[in-house]
Amino acid sequence: MKIRTKLPIVFTAPTMAALAVLAFVPTIDAINIALQNRDLSNPDSLYVGFANFRALIDDPRFLNSVSVSVAWEILTVAATMLVAVPLAILLFETTPPAVRNGLCVLFIVPALLPRVSAAFVWRFAFHPLFGLAVYPLRLITGQPIDLLANPHTAMFTVAIVDVWQWGLLFAVIVVKLLETLPRQPFEAAKLDHARTWEIYAYIAIPMLQAPLISLVFVKMVESLRAFDLIYVMTRGGPGIATETLDMYAFSQGFIESGRISYASSMAVLMMAATTIAFTVLWRWARRWRET
Amino acid sequence: MAELSFRNIAKRYGDIDVVADFNLRVEDREFIVFLGPSGCGKSTILRMIAGLEEISGGELAINGKVVNDLAPRERNVAMVFQNYALYPHMSVYGNIAFGLKRMKIGREEIDKRVRSAAKTLGLEGLLDRRSTALSGGQQQRVAIARAIVKTPGVFLFDEPLSNLDAKLRNHMRVEIARLHQQLKTTTVYVTHDQLEAMTLADRIVLLRNGAIEQVGSPREIFERPNSQFVASFIGTPAMNFFEVDLAGASAPCSKKARLAIDPARFDLDGRSKVVVGIRPAHLRPARQDETANIIEGVVDLIEFLGNDALITFKYAGEEVGALVPAQMSPRVGDQVRMTFSDDNLHAFDIETGRSLAKRSQGRP
Ligand SMILES: Nc1ncnc2c1ncn2[C@@H]1O[C@H](COP(=O)(O)OP(=O)(O)OP(=O)(O)O)[C@@H](O)[C@H]1O
Ligand SMILES: [Mg+2]
Numbered sequence: 001m002k003i004r005t006k007l008p009i010v011f012t013a014p015t016m017a018a019l020a021v022l023a024f025v026p027t028i029d030a031i032n033i034a035l036q037n038r039d040l041s042n043p044d045s046l047y048v049g050f051a052n053f054r055a056l057i058d059d060p061r062f063l064n065s066v067s068v069s070v071a072w073e074i075l076t077v078a079a080t081m082l083v084a085v086p087l088a089i090l091l092f093e094t095t096p097p098a099v100r101n102g103l104c105v106l107f108i109v110p111a112l113l114p115r116v117s118a119a120f121v122w123r124f125a126f127h128p129l130f131g132l133a134v135y136p137l138r139l140i141t142g143q144p145i146d147l148l149a150n151p152h153t154a155m156f157t158v159a160i161v162d163v164w165q166w167g168l169l170f171a172v173i174v175v176k177l178l179e180t181l182p183r184q185p186f187e188a189a190k191l192d193h194a195r196t197w198e199i200y201a202y203i204a205i206p207m208l209q210a211p212l213i214s215l216v217f218v219k220m221v222e223s224l225r226a227f228d229l230i231y232v233m234t235r236g237g238p239g240i241a242t243e244t245l246d247m248y249a250f251s252q253g254f255i256e257s258g259r260i261s262y263a264s265s266m267a268v269l270m271m272a273a274t275t276i277a278f279t280v281l282w283r284w285a286r287r288w289r290e291t
Numbered sequence: 292m293a294e295l296s297f298r299n300i301a302k303r304y305g306d307i308d309v310v311a312d313f314n315l316r317v318e319d320r321e322f323i324v325f326l327g328p329s330g331c332g333k334s335t336i337l338r339m340i341a342g343l344e345e346i347s348g349g350e351l352a353i354n355g356k357v358v359n360d361l362a363p364r365e366r367n368v369a370m371v372f373q374n375y376a377l378y379p380h381m382s383v384y385g386n387i388a389f390g391l392k393r394m395k396i397g398r399e400e401i402d403k404r405v406r407s408a409a410k411t412l413g414l415e416g417l418l419d420r421r422s423t424a425l426s427g428g429q430q431q432r433v434a435i436a437r438a439i440v441k442t443p444g445v446f447l448f449d450e451p452l453s454n455l456d457a458k459l460r461n462h463m464r465v466e467i468a469r470l471h472q473q474l475k476t477t478t479v480y481v482t483h484d485q486l487e488a489m490t491l492a493d494r495i496v497l498l499r500n501g502a503i504e505q506v507g508s509p510r511e512i513f514e515r516p517n518s519q520f521v522a523s524f525i526g527t528p529a530m531n532f533f534e535v536d537l538a539g540a541s542a543p544c545s546k547k548a549r550l551a552i553d554p555a556r557f558d559l560d561g562r563s564k565v566v567v568g569i570r571p572a573h574l575r576p577a578r579q580d581e582t583a584n585i586i587e588g589v590v591d592l593i594e595f596l597g598n599d600a601l602i603t604f605k606y607a608g609e610e611v612g613a614l615v616p617a618q619m620s621p622r623v624g625d626q627v628r629m630t631f632s633d634d635n636l637h638a639f640d641i642e643t644g645r646s647l648a649k650r651s652q653g654r655p
Contacts, residue, residue, distance in 0.1 A: 184376030187343050190363040191370050192390035192437070202389070206380045 027271070034265035040258025052265035062266065064240050065248035069270075072155065072230075072244055076162045076223045077216060083167030085212070088174035089200050104172045111169035119232035122161040123148070126233075148234055151241035158233050158242060162226060170215055177208050213285050217278075224274065245270050293354045293367065293444030293477050294319045295340065301348035302335050302501070309335050310501040313349070317479065322471050325481045326488040327498035328524070333481040335501075337447050340479060341370050353444060364393075369438035370447040374454060375430040377422040383409075383433050384418040390441045408440040411470070428459045435467070439474065448480040452487065464490060485525055489513070497521055519644035522568050522637055528601050530568045531611045534641065537563055550636070551583050557638045557647040565647060568637040571601060574613035577630035584636075586611060587628040590621050602627065 034052055038045040056062045091100050110118065125133040128144035137145050147157040181204060189199045205212065227246050230236065236243030236251070243251075245266060253263030295317040302310040310332045317323050325333040338344035339351065342363035350357050358366050369390075377386050387408055391401045409415050412432040417425065422433060431451060438446060451467070452460045468491055471478055482488055488495050489509040497504045497512060505517040516522035522530045535550055537559065550567060552559065559565065569586075577585055588604030588611065600620040603612050604627060613629050621627055638647040 182376075184372050184374060185378050187341075187363075188370070188372065188376040188434075188437070189378070189389070190343065191341060191368065192441070193364040193393040194389075195364070195393075198393060203378055207378075209380070 030264050031268055033261050034268045036261045038261040040260060052262050061240055065243050065245045068243055069245040073223050075159050077219045079159055079163045080167045080170055080219050083163050084170035084174050087171040088178060091175050092178045104175060107168040107172045110165045115229050116232055118161060118165055119229045123233050126157055149238050151238050154234050154238060154242050158230055162229060177211055181207055209289060292319050296352045299349035300351060303347045317477060319477055320475045322478045322491055322493045324488040324492035324495050325498055326495050331498045332501035333498055334449050337449050337479060337481050341368055341447055342366050367444040368447055369441050369443035371434045371438050371451045373450040375434045377430055377433055379423050381422060383414060383420050383422055386422050386433055387436050387440050404440050408436040412436045427455050446476050446478040450482055517646050519566060519639040526570055528571045528612045530570050532566050532568045533607050533609050535565055535567050552638060553633055556649060558649050564641050566639045566641050569631050569635060571612040571614045573631045573635035574629040577628045581630050584630045585628060590623050590625050590627055593620060593623060
């Protein structure tokens with residue numbers, strides 16, 4: 001009996017240990033570097049305590065990047081869900097299954113594209129002179145418009161590409177979820193004087209609450225990793241209008257000044273903030289679902 | 292309060308005719324039961340009334356108004372589904388109130404009506420419970436409460452009791468009967484359980500392959516089946532059938548089977564062969580001196596049913612079942628000699644299965 005209960009531990013322990021090493025060593029290393037004043041141009045370094053973190057508080061560019069990151073996160077998660085759910089409902093309501101399946105395949109394609117390629121394709125589509133996406137705007141206003149160069153529109157424009165990839169993919173997932181729902185509650189609701197939108201608002205979406213919340217979390221994690229997309233399309237510009245936290249850290253560490261410790265302190269902060277934020281949101285979502 | 296009228300209703304899926312030319316009038320306050328074997332189109336017709344299924348042809352009118360193209364919500368009908376179809380994420384209260392909220396009824400009025408419906412169905416203590424945390428019987432009661440609370444013109448039930456165990460089924464059947472006595476709402480009830488049909492119906496509509504086989508009160512259908520199909524479908528244990536050779540038109544009595552077929556009761560019309568039917572309950576042991584209507588054989592199976600026993604024996608190449616009081620039951624291997632009274636005999640055309648009984652000569 002004893003042996004039997006210990007066996008799983010014996011077998012999983014090496015893997016767990018390897019994973020722990022892989023996860024913790026870089027993390028501890030990052031914290032360690034964040035507490036020094038290491039610089040790419042200088043082989044020596046000293047421990048400086050929390051000086052890097054203190055410097056961050058007074059760095060307006062850091063504060064900007066935090067707010068850009070938060071805005072990007074909220075914008076892309078909300079837009080993805082707001083595109084995916086209505087689009088899925090529209091597909092589910094109006095198309096026969098064969099057409100729907102065809103469209104679903106089509107909708108998955110953008111997500112299959114490597115994001116760097118997608119970013120290049122769209123960057124060209126938004127080109128003020130030749131871009132297909134801005135062609136209608138060019139017709140209306142009669143002059144070239146560079147959406148990516150305008151600090152007010154740059155982030156929205158990049159977000160369009162993100163939603164093009166993920167909103168469509170999520171729409172397919174939501175369609176498949178809708179297809180798995182039992183028909184009878186829908187029929188009962190039809191007889192209960194519910195209009196089509198009420199059936200979705202009060203029956204279908206609440207029934208899909210758990211998977212939809214999971215999708216929101218998946219998208220939140222995914223949106224954190226939009227570095228490549230933003231980098232290719234705007235490089236954080238114009239100015240610092242689309243410079244997210246990871247992009248600022250990258251440029252501090254490797255592009256502009258080589259301040260590894262300073263960049264590392266940002267990475268540590270970002271890690272702590274996301275861990276806390278996700279834990280809190282997850283708890284909150286679970287409590288909210290249970291009531 | 293509503294009446295229903297079906298005029299030449301048809302339903303096609305692609306080129307499959309599921310229902311063809313269905314005609315029926317359901318009176319206000321009537322309790323109609325659609326009865327028939329699986330796949331005969333009962334649910335399809337019910338769903339056409341509800342508006343969940345498109346009508347391919349003909350006209351359906353509720354209270355004189357053609358509703359073919361009306362959405363379900365505009366038809367003033369309520370439906371109870373076989374698998375309850377409750378809203379899983381809502382409380383019992385939420386389930387019952389949902390329709391009223393959509394009808395934009397005031398909050399207080401909703402509360403009053405929900406509580407009164409819950410009281411009628413004995414759900415008062417469960418109103419705050421999640422609908423998924425209920426037993427099957429409770430869920431079905433919630434489904435019924437959800438239907439009655441809207442005070443619809445027509446109730447539709449699609450095999451509402453078939454997911455319940457036998458005891459609960461009996462209990463709920465009585466509750467549905469009581470509810471109808473109380474509310475008097477026009478009801479269309481689908482089942483393939485003939486006991487439910489017999490006990491609940493004002494009229495039974497017996498369906499076969501999407502067409503009406505017979506419409507009538509439970510008693511009419513039981514006593515005067517229109518066809519061999521109806522006769523075999525209604526009544527447990529099932530009716531016994533034999534093919535009978537009539538020895539010429541003038542002697543309407545079979546030589547092989549000693550059965551008297553009265554030409555005054557049946558329209559024999561020069562037929563040389565007919566199918567006759569007799570219910571197991573109408574067979575009784577014959578006295579020695581009785582010689583008419585004799586059916587005899589060696590018992591090969593006895594099924595004990597409580598008060599009665601169903602004995603089975605072979606006669607004229609057919610399995611025959613007879614119900615006898617359990618304490619008088621013979622033993623397997625015994626020779627039995629059974630008889631029956633003339634008016635319990637049914638006769639059917641051998642080809643079409645139509646009843647040959649003369650209609651004018653109906654019994655009370
Ligand atoms: N979507 C469909 N496409 C094609 N045929 C269908 C479709 N839905 C139902 N049918 C056919 O219509 C016929 C009637 O079905 P229906 O569900 O009305 O039967 P039912 O009398 O309710 O049977 P049961 O007692 O098993 O519920 C069946 O033969 C079924 O195969
Ligand atoms: Mg059915």
